[in-house]
Amino acid sequence: MKLWKTLALAILGSTLATGAVAQGKKWETVRIATEGAYAPWNFSTPQGKLDGFEVELAQELCRRMNVKCEIVAQDWDGIIPALQAGKYDAIMAGMNITPKREEVIQFSRVYAAGPHGWGVMKDSPLAKLAGKDQVVHLVNDADTAKKIIEEWKPLLKGKTVGVQTSTTNSAFLEKYFKDVVQIREYKTTEQHDLDLAAGRLDAIFAAHSSIAATMEKPEFKDMTIAGAGLGGDILGAGVAVGLRKQDTDLKKMFDDAINAAIKDGTIEKLTSKWFKIKMIPQA
């Protein structure tokens, strides 16, 4: 009986403690989670340090918000539940705004956006997928997008495609290619890159920025982007900071800082530093 009481008190105490932090008027430290396995957005260096576009941007934003930044690495598939559980206060991990995610968390304004598409090996018949070097919006260019997707289907029929689990990319495949290809879900993009190079997969579906970064590595030099790049709708409205719904003050702080960083060209500078492909400008 006594044990139960102590336990209950301990649990109550910890909820109160996190509640107090969440309601605190003034933010002194902001803990930001990133995945650390999604180059060039965020990755771990061989020395084990976090680096990448978002790590640099996070420090830049914290400087503008006048808070102390703590950047932590968190596995992708638990990144939203852990935010809700109060393990950290914000997510900057190449996360696209989608209606499904907006049901559980809120987003700041978009700080980056780029197309998504197929990655294949150069000698694969899939390298000829239609629409190379084109970028098509799933809603604004709905007719073109539909035509291209229909053109892809016969070539992709029965192929095995890798995708990172619980991403806009996996949602896209589920919606458009569920009965066409065999989908294999991976924890990180690095894992499906390895399996594509090993020949276990015929293609991957990922952000162009991430495929382009992989192609830079010598062991993946035979990989290439195939077909048109897609964006919008189920693929998300762009990448933004993910926040708990009740932290509206923190959202305002991030929005202001991002706007300021767009205005003075900081984001553009960071984008061209980190991404090998053309990203969609945010101004």
Next chain:
Amino acid sequence: MDFAFMAETFMKLIEGVPLTLNLAFASVALGALFAMLLALMRLSGVAALDWLARGYVFVFRGTPLLVQIFLIYYGLGQFRPSLQALGLWWFFREPYWCALLALTLNTAAYASEIIRGGLQSVPHGQIEAARACGMSRWLLFRRIVFPIAVRQALPAYGNEIILMVKATSLASIITMMEVTGIAHKLISQTFRAVEVFVCAGAIYLLLNFLVTRAVLALEWWLSPHLRGAPAPAPRLEAAHV
């Protein structure tokens, strides 16, 4: 707690049970054969075989299963040209075979020690008695040593089977959609980690409950000497007197 959601989750997770059981029982069965071989190598008295088996057990018991799965799947995946030359790529190409291989090699290491313990616990007097009856080595092994060793090793082996049912959850990291794999997918779709993992945990608990009952039944069946003698049937002739 949202019980409608949990019921729905439970039904979706159940779809992963066949693969979980498939991996668990196939690896335990194949692992048991391999473990028997390893145990016999340990007890063979031939130094080379003994040390080979010791080395194997040391490596596979001393490294995490997670690392073994990663090495077999992603590690060997990088040697595709050599594996293709050897005609083995069809095997290592499929995540299922890689998962099964890793689980089998891992359980064999643990099980070989359990079986060795069982074999060594057979009382010497019983072996000598069998020899005195003129049993050949093979007959002695089949009739006396093996059944007693199995009986002695069974409680520990039951543990190993339970551990293997749970170890199959690691196959999800190489894209196998067993119970845990489906659980991860559901969490990523709903962001409700607690409910989904509670359901997944309940499924493993249920599976292992059945496993423990089966092992217990087997133990009972193999230990008639520990049960009380059956009550003697009443003599029917007595009624006529």
